[in-house]
Amino acid sequence: MDTLLSILRSIHPEVDFELCDTLIDDSILDSLDIIAIISEINAQMDVTIPPEEIVPENFNSAEALWDLIERLEDE
Amino acid sequence: MKKLMKIASLLLALCLALALTACGGTEDSDKTNPPSGSGTAQAAGYTFRFKGVEIAVDADLAPIVAALGDPTDYFDSDSCAFQGKDKVWTYGGVILRSYPEGDKDLVLSVELMDDSVSTPEGIYVGSSRDDVTAKYGAPTSEAGTSVSYVKGKCTLMFSLADGKVSSIAYRSQVLDE
Amino acid sequence: MKRKAFLSGLAVFLALAAVLWFCQRLLMPKYQTGIVEGSMVEEYYREELPHEVLFIGDCEVYENFSTITLWENYGITSYIRGSAQQLVWQSYYLLEDALRYETPKVVVFNVLALKYNTPQSEAYNRMSLDGMRWSGSKAAAIRASMTEDESFVDYVFPLLRYHARWSELTGDDFKHLFSKDLVTHAGYYMRVDVKPQTGFPPPMVLPDYTLGANAMGYLDKITALCKENGIALILIKAPTEYPHWYDEWDAQIVEYAEKNGLPYFNYIGLRDEIGLDMTTDTYDAGLHLNTRGAEKMADYFGRYLTENYDLTDYRTDPDYAAVWSEKVKYYNDMKEQQYAELAEYGHLVSFGANAIEG
């Protein structure tokens, strides 16, 4: 989770990722940010997020994203 | 996914290569083609060359009559209820007629009435019917005493009397409406 | 609540319909000055008494026969249902339309229009059709006349055709919003000015001199309609030479007339007999007759009519005399006005091309 948070902060230092749960709904993250995050996660955590998982529900908060990563690791 | 990527990247490379070569191609063709929409001679149909002036049906008449100089005769008539004028210019054996379109006069027809002039292909009043088919091939249509050739928006008509051409006309398709 | 919404909807809808109707009246051309030919078809419905002779056709009838002369010299009641570039099918449907109101004894058709076999011009269509009252004939006339770009709806709601005139409205559009002046004399369009005929360019050589099947088909229909109603049909070619009337066409009409037992007169060759002098009797260098010419033409034609058909001399009928004396007065007044303008300006100012508003 800490790695994830540091990845997120490196992209948007001004956002409080522990609290915010409308990252997509409020257009804080755009599509360029999302693929930056995905490629960082891939590089640093060795988890590949497939395109079908790129939906607002999975990216609206750091927590949702963490759940996704755990689920993908599990499969 | 891998395959897709391979195909996609190949396609990309191909497109890029094409883009570079074809751009050169467009540039070249640009120089040979006159700018579109200048509205002079309609390259597609038959045209008549008279006193060095290219005359095509449906072309703007004003620059043509300006270049041809004084006619031997001129006639115009109001159409009913002032829907524009029909105009007729006569230059010896050549008759030029116009029809109004918007605020312009366009060429309705060019008629060659005697053998002082000939078509660019070399047919004149007095040529035989065989001369015509030798130059122009099989006619598009035949009616009564005439044979017609259609090319683009122009109908080239040869009237025949006793097997010889008695008059030649370049006709706009407006006439057939 | 629902009811209220419905009622306010209905009220707004009715208001919109009323405004649209008003706009349509305002925006339709009035054809009162200059181009008056668009008023001709509509004016027919203002006639109070029936006619024994009805002309149908294009400018070669409405500019070449003085109906007032026919009345004054022979007591013939006639009307010209003419319009600019009236096509054969329009003539047919205008005749059909006229038969809903009266049955004349004689119908006169000018054959020049047979040269057109297909719809020609939207502007002329409008002048010939907009003025017709709604009937099956009008609908059929529209369908037969429409050019490719036209649509039937534009005739049903002329506002759709004329909406863009909002920026070109003139005084006439407001002045004649609800009432129009008469522009013809029982269909005759008066011009007293003179412009001598000087000659015409050689006629265009045509690829084919057969008159079109569609046009001739409608001539058949006119012939049949007259026969059905016991009307004598006369075919004429007006005495003017331009647009050119080819000998090949004339031969076809001669043959047609013979076959159908109809009289046909080509008046071009009869000009001397009629007494027409094309240096004085035309106002546009020979295309159409002026009033002098039209009166000569009417006098000649009226004599033929009275000699050959059982027409009534209505001059002794007080009802007719009253109506026609008004027409005669209007005719003479206009003639006087036109001559006065000619004397003052050398040309007409409130009639014809000079009178077209900006």
Place this chain on the structure above:
Amino acid sequence: MLFTSYGFIAFMAAVLVLYYLLPKVCQWPLLLVASLAFYAIADWRYLFFIVFTAASAYLIALKLESIEARRKAILAQSPDMSKEEKKALKARHKAAQWRWLLLALFLELGVLAVTKYTNFVLENLGKLFRDGRFHAIDMIVPMGISFYTFQTVSYVIDVYRGKQTAQRNFLKLLLFVSFFPQLVQGPISRYGDLSKTLYGPHPYDGKAVSFGLTRVLWGYFKKVVLADRIITAVTALIADTAQYTGTYVFVAMLFYAFELYCDFTGGIDITIGLAEAMGIKVAENFNLPYFSKNIKEYWNRWHITMGTWFTDYIFYPISVSKPMLKLSKWSRDHLGKAVGKRVTVYLSCFAVWLATGIWHGAAWNFVVWGLMNFVVIMASQELEPLYARFHARFHVKGKAPYEVFQIVRTILLMSVIRMFDCYRDVPMTFKMVGTMFTRFNIHVLWDGSLLALGLTGADYGVLIIGFFIVLGVSLYKARRGSVREALYRKPRAALYGVMAALALVIVIFGAYGVGYDSSQFIYNQF
């Protein structure tokens, strides 16, 4: 049948009346019949193409779902499977699904590619070889094929991704593909979105009907009164490249920006409004695009359904694909972090904009247009830190004049890029844009030259008033929200009055009928 033809208006009215008169079970079948009729009226041969596309999507989606169902059945039968075995099973079934998906893409995009791009390829090959071996051939291009193909593709991919259950009724799927209001110019709907309301039943709802019709009228106003009027001048300006240079190019650029906006949003308003009147919710395609402060935002607000389509089905798959991630990792290790971070974004964006350009039209102009967008977006991305510093220093961010500046800048930038889809070819566009800076003839703005473009003073009057009406409505929408809701809160006559006024204005001031060339919706050809 163009939206602006009498025929379409009558068609629309007839469908709407029948829609509420017939029993509710007949609603969606009526729409299907109407849609196929609409398509057949244009050209009955088109039907083969659309039915083929829908049928292949229908069958393959069912196949994809049955493969997934079998996997679930196997899992249920053998609860003691090991994790590795489960993984292997999944991989096997995914691979099978992948082959079916490729087949679907091949069939659907294949038809699109062959009908739309054959001549483009042939013409360019002809130019390349110049020996007369290649020349354009006569070919029918089914109306709206780009739009319905994209809809169908998104449906199949969504089923493949398990985001969507397959539609079992072929006729219902066919309706989704051919729904006539959006057939010719979008929006590109997603099945999951549209299917919620497409099949009804919808009882008559006065509010929905009047709201929908108001939007239809508003669309016609923009389209018929404004776009079709100004297009006369646009056409004149871009046709004569010899005469209309310098300031004229600038005028053409702005006129075209206005024309395109009114034409495209007007058309979409007609589509969405008509659907709304039938109780069907079609995705929004615009969100006040000309109020965007930068190009990236602009593309989030203009032609939205196309943008999200490209993002979901091209941008994401490419950028998170294994080779791409590998490439990114490799460049990070060998070329440094800065490059590694950018490589994915650049390549994916490049692909997306190339595809967007090609999708818009089979011509080099569109390819260059797409790539120009790519360049500008990347540049603004790179300049972002600079902007951030500038904003921190000068405290202009969020202030009205600066926002207006940003908006105007975005509009101008977009308009310049868009010149590529109006001039004849790419070199000509560069030349014409160049003359804006080399020929000084600004006097044409006031010396009456603009009156020689086919528009009269009265026309300009209508356009100026129309511009302010559109601007006013947009501002209201941006600040206070729905104009129609505001009207609805007033006595009912207010909304009806606005509808009547719109109808009247369209009838009188519309640029239609004899004397006007009724221009086709610009987006029909895509």
